Amino acid sequence: MALIEAKEITKIYRIGEIQVKALKDVFVTIEKGEFVSVMGPSGSGKSTFMNVLGCLDKPTSGDYLLENIHIGGLGRDELAAIRNKKIGFVFQGFNLLPRTSAMENVELPLLYDGISARERQEKALEALKNVGLEGRGDHHPNQLSGGQQQRVAIARALVNNAPLILADEPTGNLDSKTSAEIMELFTKLNTQSDITIIIVTHENDIAAYSRRTIKFLDGRIISDDKKEKR
Amino acid sequence: MINIPSTLKIAFRALKVNKMRSALTMLGIIIGVGAVIAMLAVGTGASKRISEQISSIGSNLIIIVPGATTAGGVRMGSGTQPTLTMGDAEAIKKECSAVSDVAPVLSGVAQVVYGHQNWSTGVVGTSPSMLTVRDWALSSGRSFTDQDVKSATKVCLLGQSVVDNLFGDMNPVGQVIRIKNVPFTVVGVLAAKGQDPRGQDQDDTILVPVTTAQKKLFGTTFPGMVRIIMVKAKSIDDLASAEKQINSLLRQRHRIGPKQDNDFTVRNLTSVMQTAEESTQIMAILLGAIASVSLLVGGIGIMNIMLVSVTERTREIGIRMAIGAKTWDIRLQFIIEALILSLIGGIAGIVAGISSSELISIFAGWTTIVSPFSIVLAFGFSGLVGIFFGFYPAYKASLLDPIEALRYE
Ligand SMILES: Nc1ncnc2c1ncn2[C@@H]1O[C@H](COP(=O)(O)OP(=O)(O)OP(=O)(O)O)[C@@H](O)[C@H]1O
Ligand SMILES: [Mg+2]
Numbered sequence: 217m218a219l220i221e222a223k224e225i226t227k228i229y230r231i232g233e234i235q236v237k238a239l240k241d242v243f244v245t246i247e248k249g250e251f252v253s254v255m256g257p258s259g260s261g262k263s264t265f266m267n268v269l270g271c272l273d274k275p276t277s278g279d280y281l282l283e284n285i286h287i288g289g290l291g292r293d294e295l296a297a298i299r300n301k302k303i304g305f306v307f308q309g310f311n312l313l314p315r316t317s318a319m320e321n322v323e324l325p326l327l328y329d330g331i332s333a334r335e336r337q338e339k340a341l342e343a344l345k346n347v348g349l350e351g352r353g354d355h356h357p358n359q360l361s362g363g364q365q366q367r368v369a370i371a372r373a374l375v376n377n378a379p380l381i382l383a384d385e386p387t388g389n390l391d392s393k394t395s396a397e398i399m400e401l402f403t404k405l406n407t408q409s410d411i412t413i414i415i416v417t418h419e420n421d422i423a424a425y426s427r428r429t430i431k432f433l434d435g436r437i438i439s440d441d442k443k444e445k446r
Numbered sequence: 447m448i449n450i451p452s453t454l455k456i457a458f459r460a461l462k463v464n465k466m467r468s469a470l471t472m473l474g475i476i477i478g479v480g481a482v483i484a485m486l487a488v489g490t491g492a493s494k495r496i497s498e499q500i501s502s503i504g505s506n507l508i509i510i511v512p513g514a515t516t517a518g519g520v521r522m523g524s525g526t527q528p529t530l531t532m533g534d535a536e537a538i539k540k541e542c543s544a545v546s547d548v549a550p551v552l553s554g555v556a557q558v559v560y561g562h563q564n565w566s567t568g569v570v571g572t573s574p575s576m577l578t579v580r581d582w583a584l585s586s587g588r589s590f591t592d593q594d595v596k597s598a599t600k601v602c603l604l605g606q607s608v609v610d611n612l613f614g615d616m617n618p619v620g621q622v623i624r625i626k627n628v629p630f631t632v633v634g635v636l637a638a639k640g641q642d643p644r645g646q647d648q649d650d651t652i653l654v655p656v657t658t659a660q661k662k663l664f665g666t667t668f669p670g671m672v673r674i675i676m677v678k679a680k681s682i683d684d685l686a687s688a689e690k691q692i693n694s695l696l697r698q699r700h701r702i703g704p705k706q707d708n709d710f711t712v713r714n715l716t717s718v719m720q721t722a723e724e725s726t727q728i729m730a731i732l733l734g735a736i737a738s739v740s741l742l743v744g745g746i747g748i749m750n751i752m753l754v755s756v757t758e759r760t761r762e763i764g765i766r767m768a769i770g771a772k773t774w775d776i777r778l779q780f781i782i783e784a785l786i787l788s789l790i791g792g793i794a795g796i797v798a799g800i801s802s803s804e805l806i807s808i809f810a811g812w813t814t815i816v817s818p819f820s821i822v823l824a825f826g827f828s829g830l831v832g833i834f835f836g837f838y839p840a841y842k843a844s845l846l847d848p849i850e851a852l853r854y855e
Contacts, residue, residue, distance in 0.1 A: 270768075272848050272849050273849055292772075293772040296770050296771060296772045296773075299770050305769070307852070311761070311852065312765075313762055313765060314762075315459065315463060324769050327449055327452050328769065328770040328775055329770065330449065
């Protein structure tokens with residue numbers, strides 16, 4: 217069973233009279249444990265693709281199955297529950313809650329999963345340790361560097377043991393050294409915990425960390441290359 | 447699923463970020479709740495005072511005075527023509543079925559002396575039934591009796607103010623005082639009643655047998671003539687029929703023809719006072735209603751600030767949604783925030799309301815009563831205001847599209 221099966225996915229945005237076809241007939245299958253990079257020029261539909269995979273947006277047509285669940289038939293709150301349990305998001309702009317400690321930011325997905333305060337703390341501490349931020353739990357986002365903030369975001373994505381992490385340009389706001397550190401962290405999570413990781417990037421250096429690269433152009437997949445050696 | 451302690455924590459944090467704004471929003475509720483409580487306290491105080499005064503005059507009380515009234519009001523000379531007699535009083539007692547008791551009044555002002563003390567006061571010649579008619583208790587001694595009235599004994603009952611002025615702390619029962627130089631033995635002291643609705647001291651009085659008053663104090667040209675007759679109806683529902691019965695009885699006794707005006711006037715004091723009480727109650731409700739408008743305005747303030755807050759925190763809402771917050775997680779977050787604002791405002795408003803009621807009674811001298819009901823009402827109302835005005839912003843927040851919200855700058 218594939219983790220992700222996307223069949224003939226189309227996404228059309230309508231702005232008044234104009235139709236923008238952001239995704240056209242996208243077929244993709246991603247197995248559990250893969251490390252995929254998504255590339256393509258600006259406006260080619262990468263973010264739209266990630267939003268569909270992340271259950272934040274529904275395709276105009278086509279079928280999307282995540283762990284064999286038909287996402288198309290789900291309501292708002294059911295989608296929220298899927299995002300909560302199965303998907304971790306890492307954004308270009310970190311998207312941490314301001315004026316909220318790293319610890320509480322990491323606990324957030326557990327909060328919406330109805331997990332007790334004690335268990336939340338234990339899991340959040342472990343996740344922070346996993347991304348190398350032991351002892352930084354009390355820091356607020358504005359007291360952390362960009363790289364550290366992105367680590368907190370990764371810890372937040374990890375904390376609910378989601379099988380899938382979606383990262384839309386996670387290194388877009390970071391310098392190359394910090395970017396490399398973040399990519400190494402992703403690689404570690406992928407190999408050690410078998411977490412499926414999909415990242416969007418414009419840079420070949422970053423894509424080089426992955427073992428499969430999907431290229432978009434004008435809303436279509438134009439290439440899908442797997443590196444065989446591990 | 448929804449986690450109350452964390453939601454509370456999130457709400458308090460959000461409110462703390464904009465302390466000034468939260469405080470000003472609360473101020474709207476504080477003023478609203480405070481005004482409701484203070485206005486209700488003023489209204490309740492006023493109607494309590496009036497009902498106390500009603501019961502101090504005596505319940506179900508009817509007063510008959512000589513002279514006629516016209517539709518336009520009291521005619522000149524009312525109460526001066528000598529038309530009422532002891533016989534009238536006795537007839538009313540005997541014939542009117544709606545009447546429970548009757549007391550004649552033959553009164554005047556007299557100089558009263560005890561030892562070296564002297565005092566000028568109203569002396570009322572009456573019968574022992576005066577005490578039941580006016581619901582007047584004795585604080586010491588005994589009443590004079592019907593026998594005392596028959597034999598015109600020189601005994602008297604003193605009001606508390608007379609006792610204070612003539613005797614100080616001494617027990618007056620058994621002492622002899624001189625009224626218009628006539629010696630009277632004090633047999634009892636009336637319990638204090640306080641002021642009547644017109645502000646007159648009801649305790650500055652002396653009661654003596656009506657016959658003694660006629661013979662020794664206020665000699666009248668016609669024996670048996672009285673100034674006023676006081677009547678107690680059997681119950682509040684009997685007041686109207688008692689009034690009717692007295693009217694027809696006295697017209698008959700005074701031989702007044704069908705087209706002639708009465709030579710007496712029947713006044714139903716209780717119903718007059720009740721109208722006054724009802725109108726103060728209506729006043730109280732009106733004041734409370736006006737004050738609750740300000741609570742409503744406070745609620746609109748909450749809604750306004752919550753709408754601003756939702757817009758400012760669009761991105762935060764997007765993050766929460768992406769991470770798994772459901773519709774009601776988001777709604778409750780904002781509703782609870784609004785509720786905290788309104789309930790803290792409500793509690794502070796209760797304090798403000800109670801203290802301003804105190805200030806009103808100190809500086810304006812009005813009786814104010816903060817009833818527990820008004821506190822519960824105002825607090826409950828402020829909670830409802832919070833939920834009601836918090837709901838729309840919360841609803842708006844929950845409908846945001848997560849992608850758009852995440853993109854919001
Ligand atoms: N909400 C929207 N409304 C209308 N058009 C949209 C919307 N979101 C995306 N589009 C359009 O869909 C197309 C694909 O956009 P998308 O954001 O997926 O590109 P992208 O590959 O992520 O680009 P970038 O590398 O710049 O992030 C673009 O033409 C864009 O203008
Ligand atoms: Mg993009």
